[in-house]
Amino acid sequence: GAVVSQHPSWVICKSGTSVKIECRSLDFQATTMFWYRQFPKQSLMLMATSNEGSKATYEQGVEKDKFLINHASLTLSTLTVTSAHPEDSSFYICSARERDYNEQFFGPGTRLTVL
């Protein structure tokens, strides 16, 4: 299957700082990328969907000014958590899909801890 990578795999930051998470499709062109968040013992919650070259579409209740998503190329999407607070601590997972294909491939996730 196709490979999706994320960087970093984990990050610890101080409250009030911003953190950028990268998601890359390594062997295919990801026309659509998705960002999910997962709190402990809970399921994945979709945060936003982005198509290459377009603005991201955010799910209800997700603050677009706090979670900045950029999908500037067919192999890279970034999620920036701005002014992070402890309640933003979570497991962030990206996913990518290639045009004309229906399988959606997931990255390994990034664990964010905000102190």
Add this chain to the structure above:
Amino acid sequence: DAKTTQPTSMDCAEGRAANLPCNHSTISGNEYVYWYRQIHSQGPQYIIHGLKNNETNEMASLIITEDRKSSTLILPHATLRDTAVYYCIVRAHTGTASKLTFGTGTRLQVTL
């Protein structure tokens, strides 16, 4: 509004077949049944998907009832490495309904 219903947890002895059920009684004609699994602290892994015919690949088999209101994922010879949360998801292939929306899944514990 959950579109699928799965048991919260299941146990299976190693080497035996694991049969994971899923109810999706409100599935639409253009929606597929997808199965993913998530091993602890990892991203979800695609397993299999189908529309109405039974499907089989190197990982598992998917049995979909004739009325498409339920399905069963079968891991023919479960191993300890199959311990994970298994998610049954229905989704269309186009439009806004093509998003993968995860429910609570079934936590499968494979034991010796």
